[in-house]
Amino acid sequence: MVLIQKMPVSSSSILYRWRCSRLKSTPTASGVRVRFAPSPTGKMHLGGLRTALYNFLFARSHSGSFIVRIEDTDQQRTVQGAARQIEEILDHFELYRDEGPSKGGPFGPYVQSQRLNTYVDAAERLIDAGHAYRCFCSQERLKMLRREALRKRETPRYDNLCRGLSREETAARMRGGEPSVVRFKMKQKDITFQDEVFGIISQVFDEGDFVLLKSDSYPTYHLANVVDDHAMRISHIIRGMEWISSTPKHVQLYRAFDWEQPLWLHLPLITRDGSRKLSKRDEDAFVEFYREQEGYLPLAVLNFLVRNGSGIRDFRANHLYTLEEMVENFDHTTIGRRNFMMDQQSLDKYGRLAFQKADFEKTLLPEISNYLRRRLPPGSHGLIDDETYMRKIVDFLWRNEEGFARLSQLSSGQFKFFFSLASDASKVLDVFNADLAFRLLSEIRNHGSRNLECLRRLASERSGLRETTAMAYKGARKETAKCVREVEASDQKMEDEEGGEDCVRATSNDDLGTEESAGNCRRKELIEDEVEEKVASDSDDGNSSGMKKRSRRRCKLRRKKKCIDTSVQTNTVVQSTAGLNEFTNFDEFNLDERLLKAIGELGWEKPTQIQQTMIPLALEGKNITARARTGSGKTAAFILPIIQKLLHLTNMSSSHSSPGPYALFIAPSRELSAQIFKLILQLTAAFPFLRSVNLSDFDFSAEIIWLKEHPDMIVSTPSRLVDACKRMPQLCEQLRYVVLDEADLLLSYGYENDMRQLKQFLPQNYQTIFTSATLTEDISPLKKMFLNGALVTLRLKEGQLPDSNQLTQYLITCRNEEEKFAVLLALMKLKLLVGKSVIFVSNPDRCYQLGLFLQAFQIRSCILNAQMPANSRCHVVDEFNEGHYSYIIASDVSGVLAEGDAQEGQWPLTDEYSLGITKEKKKRKRFDKESGVARGIDFTHVSSVVNFDFPTSFDCYVHRVGRTARGWDKGTAISFATPNEAASVELVRHEMVSEMGPVIMPYAIHISELESFVLRAREALAACTRSVIREARLAEIRGEALRSRKLDGYFAENPRERTLLQHDKKLYTLSLHSPAIADVPDYMVPASLRGMSFNSNAQQNGRKRRSQRQKHKGITAAQSKHRRRMEDPLRSFCA
Known part of the structure; x- marks a missing residue:
């Protein structure tokens, strides 16, 4: 939190006397030394030029020194040649430096990468003084801290773990070659400092100890900045206000070094519309745009940067200041706090003034010649070399002072006819008076330009008739x-x-x-x-009749x-690579600030590849078909641009005459609908005026008030949406955006008839987006039904799964089902399976079998399958994502039925441990076609996926494994296989090798070391009988019935039924001979892992409870009752 307070400074105040003594005590002759310290990480930003200009003006107005220092400590982002380009730009704008990399000086070198020893010595000095320490925390731990903080909706911060390390322990770890960084001890949280523009600033710093020296011995900006400013005797630091948040760190560093602080002066931001910061995505954010592309004269750009009167006494908006006048009238006390706002009209105004006042030989001739040589083909260079011709052109442009502002008008604007053939000479004369054009063009007719001669004749014919024709036109x-x-x-x-x-x-x-x-x-x-x-x-x-015919013929050809x-x-295919659209952060998409804040709260650090490519196209209103691998961020790629466009639509709308909904998101399953809806709610939390509804969770038998509320966004499955449209036919009349997520499943789930009915309720024109991880041409029926206009197809050049650097895939081969259960148990008990895991099995019965098996060993897990009610499925997913369970056992009915010829409810079995049920005796079971686990559902922060039953198709394998390593996270996939599944293994392995290479690696398991786990698994499997599984499923049904809101009225009228359900017989726990079967004694642990505790937290908590019971063993029942009464605040007072 930053508090800014503007306070006047009187001549009698302590602060005034302190500041005056500061200026008198500086070692330079004038007492002023300022520096411009850019980073050579790319093109020079317009804000960087403004910072350099104000440092230059401050130094020259105080007869001080202007220093340029290159801060290239970020070696990964440093661009070759960028430092040289920065100095060339400063020379082009005549901001000449007194000291710098190419000029030298007494305090060099002026490149930070050449001063590394200075920073290492400074860091060691802080360590010796007790102000800093060595930190050995790994990147994985820091990422974990960040994810945990974001999950709790807190600001990420370092927990200062290594601050308490002793010198001996630090030295020992350094001798062992362990990588480390140097961190500064932030001892004060509330830091106050004086700024020359914003007054007294008080900031509460709660980010933990920050890094000074990285593990590669390169300093961070904070250390290098402070050390260099002190070494180069900088008296005033002038920079953008985005560095205000870093100033408390620098203040603390100055105090730790016991150095005198410079005076701080922070400049307001450059914004697009007064609130949105100028983004690096905008091409006009860089100086190169104004210099190389548009061709503004240097003085025009400099006046544009100070046009708000910032720092210039008695600033006149219509006056063009020379650099000398700026220096003479500069006063930093007149710099305001208001952000600098981009204004193209003001820039063109200064461009016209600069061109009118520029000298032809010194300024205009070299500037125009250099610009046109870069922009025009070599065939036009002959006219550029003719100085007489160039002078006539400049005279002509001087007389048209209201029409010429930048040099690009000579190469691609309305004045390009001077150097290139005009496509339509009549349009040229619309810019200026035909009589004036005829007279001036007659003066330069001897230069051999057929283009100008043709234009002169046309000007002669149109002279005196232009106004009438313009009015008629x-x-x-x-x-x-x-x-x-x-x-x-x-x-x-x-x-x-x-x-x-x-x-x-x-x-x-x-x-x-x-x-x-x-x-x-x-x-x-x-x-x-x-x-x-x-x-x-x-x-x-x-006008002659022949001219009329020629004009009509030209119009017809043009039409x-x-x-x-x-x-x-209509079908444009865009094949994107990782470097096609390099948007390093979400700020570059020009999204609303509140939307960017919501993105930050979700922990999204940078856009994924599909988001980099898809979001700009969606913002442009393109119809898109996008295929990207699972977990690549497709959901956010279509939600973000639609929310942004709805915000723009809301801002532009003057009335509510056309209520929503405006956006429609169609998903094949209820789980996926709930996931999309939840993400929409998270992103629109700051926009209470944007309403959204998930029809998949609605009960149409209840009140239909929602039909009259007109939400802005609707999420639904096709069948529920068709039902809603039949109840309210005008529901989708104002629709503007339609998204079909997992579009290939909308047909395979049997929604084709629903989609045809839905099309009848949609308007004529809207933007359509199709997305999926395995999108094929099989969705052509959907395209014919929903596509409206041209189509852009996005096919990212990537595999269907992340590469081996992000996703590690293993295969464990077992001889039978008994070994499979034993190995999985060993992985969990020996803590080799770390983090949250999704375990996929072939059918719902296997879900309950594996769940009961893990329950016997005190391993908590939850179950997800298609036979569960929709609300229960969504609740289980939320519970898992929130961290209440570490393991979820899932079966996906849709994926299984699509893989083979099995009928509904018939599942492939493996061997004798598959409950002994034959295919002939299996009953048909009812599955919800609107459910899906392996497709689209986003299980958050999943460390590993376990294919306990190997998938029977490559697509099913891709979608299962895709539940981990989502976005930029890493993950592990472990697949089990028995001899009965060898054919499926070879099928998937062959597809993976052809697409990604041999990425599935064998997981080495020595079954002889796990014999004890095999014996215990055998006992648990023997107790997991058909009756136990049946009772477990019935118990789940009973629980769902008791929790159902729909049955509350029935139970109120029939309380006996509720009592029967509550007290029904429960036999869903396994009957085991050994009560300590969940313990892992040392003899069961392989030799390489011994020395660690592998008992579960539940067992440890049980031992604590038993020890507490032992302490209270001698207490009688009356004493215990009295104690409970005294501890109850509602019963401990006497009446």
Whole structure:
């Protein structure tokens, strides 16, 4: 938390006297030394140029020294040549330095990578003084601390674990070669300092001890900055206000070194619209845009940076200040706190002023020549070398002072006809007066330019008639717009044969809206034909008939070209690589600040590859088909841009005449719908005006008040959405965005009829997004039904699973089912399976069998399968994600049924430990088609996936294993296989080798070392009989019935039924001979793992409870009752 208070400073105050003594005591002649310290990590930002300008003005106005220092300690991000480019830019803007890398000076070197020994010595000095210490925490532990803090919605901070290490222990670990960093001890949390712009700033620092020296001996910004500023005798630090949060660290460092602090001066931010920070994604955020691309004169950019009157006494907005005038009138006390806001009109204004006041020989001729040589082809360089021709051009531009602001207008703007052939000379004359053009072009007619001669003749013909033609054309364009609106409101299904042959169309099987689009284009062009003819007939009678014919012919060719351009190929395929759109953070997408805050609270550090590619396209309104591997962040990739567009729509809307919903998210399963809905709620927590609803959880038999609330976003499965639309046909009339998540499953789940019915309720135009991890051309029926316009297909050049650096895959081969259970038990009991795990089995019966087996060994787990009610499934997923369970046992009915020829409810069995049920005797079971576990469900922070029953298809393997290593996290996949599953193993292995190489590695298990686990597993499996499993499932049903809200009324009328369910016989615990079967004594532990405690927390807690009972063993029942009464605050008072 930062508190800023502006306080006046009187001449009699202590602060004033302290500041004056500071200025007098500085060692330089003037007492002022400032520095500009950029990082060579890329192009120079516009904010960096402004910081350099204010440091330069401050130094020159106080007759001080302006120093440039390159801070290149971030070796991973340093770009070769960037440091040299920074100095070239400063020279281009005439911000000449007194000391720097190329100029030298008495305090060099001025490149931080050449001063590493200085920082190491400074860090050792802090360690010796007790202000710093060595930290040996690994990156994995720091990431764990960060994830844990974000999960608790707290600010990530270091817990200062290594602060208490003794010198001897630190020295021993250093001798052992253990990597370490140096951290500073932050002893004061509330830090106050004086800023020359923002006044007294008080900040509460609660981020833990920060790093000074990294493990590679390179310093962080904080240490290097303070050490260099002191060594170079910097008196004033002038930088952007984004560094205010780091200033308390620097203040503490100055106090620890016992050094005198410089004066702090922080400049306001540069923003896009007053609130949004200028993003690195914007091309106009870099100085190169104004210098190389747009060609603004240097003085125009400098005046633009101080246009708010910041630091200039009696600033005049319409005056162009030279650099000398800026220095003469500079006063840092006039710098305001208001953020600098980008304004293109102001920049063009200063561009025009700078061009009018610039000297031709010293400034304009070299600037124009250098710019045009970079931007124009070599064929035009002959005119650039002709100084007489260039002077005539400049004279012409000087006389058109309101039309010329930047040099890019000579290469690609309205004045490009001077050096390149104009595509339409008549458009050139719309910029300036035809009489003036004729006179000036006549003066330069001897330079051999056919283009200018043609333009001169046209100016002569149009002289005196331009105003009438412009008025007629303006009226005709209004009539054109009116007619076009009437056509668009009329019947849009006009047959294509009525359109004639003027319009060339391109149709696609995947796009049904293209022909309609071409028809609309044809009708608009027919109207424009009539308007153009009317304009030509209303023109002045002095125009010749031949000129009319040529004009009409040009208009017709131009209309044909326009119509052809609008009928482009509808299916654009974008194959993205990791370096295609390098958005390093979410700020670069220009999202709302509140949305960015919600992203930070979710712990998303940077966008994934699919998000980097998909979010910009979605923000542009493209129809998208995206295929990316599971866990790559597809859900956020389509939710974020839609929320951003809804925010823009809400801000632009002046009334609520057209209520929502505006966005529709369709998912194949209820679990996936709940997951999408939960993420929407998390991202829109800061937007109470954005309402969303999950129809999959609605009970339509209850009140239908939700139909009248008009939510902005709807999440649903197809069948529930169709039911809602039938109850309220106008529900989707204002729809603008439709997302079909896991689109390939919408057909395989049997939703085709529902999707056809749903299409009837949707409007004509909306943006469509299809996503899936295994998207194929099988969704062409969905495209024909829902696609509306051109389509962009995203196919990321990546495997269906992460590479081996992120995902480690193992295979454990067992001789029989008994070994499989024993090995899994050993992995859990010996703590080789660390973190949260998802265990996949083949069918629901196996879920309960494995759950009871683990329960016998006091291993808590939860079960998830398609036979559970929808609310129960969602509740189990939430419980697992919140960390209440470390293991979840799941079976996915959809994936299994899609893999083989098994009918509904018939599951493949393995051997004698598969409950002894034959296929013929198995009964048909009812599964919820709107359920799914392996597809789409996001189990958060899953460390490992265990395929306890090996999947029978490659797609099922991909989706199961994809539950871990999601986003940027790492994970492990362990698959068990018996001889009966050898065929499936070879199938999956073959596909993996062809796609990713030999990434499935064998997991070495010595079964002879696990004999004790095999014996105990055999006993538990023998006790896990069919009747026990049946009773376990019945107990779950009883629990669901007792928790059901729908049955509350029934139980109120029939209390006996509730009593029967509550006191029914429960036999779902295993009957074992040994009560201590869950213990892991030392003789069971392999020799390589002995010396550690492998007993569960439940056993340890049980021992604590037994010891407590022993302490109170001598207490009588009356004494115990009296103690409980005295401890109860509601019963401990006497009446």
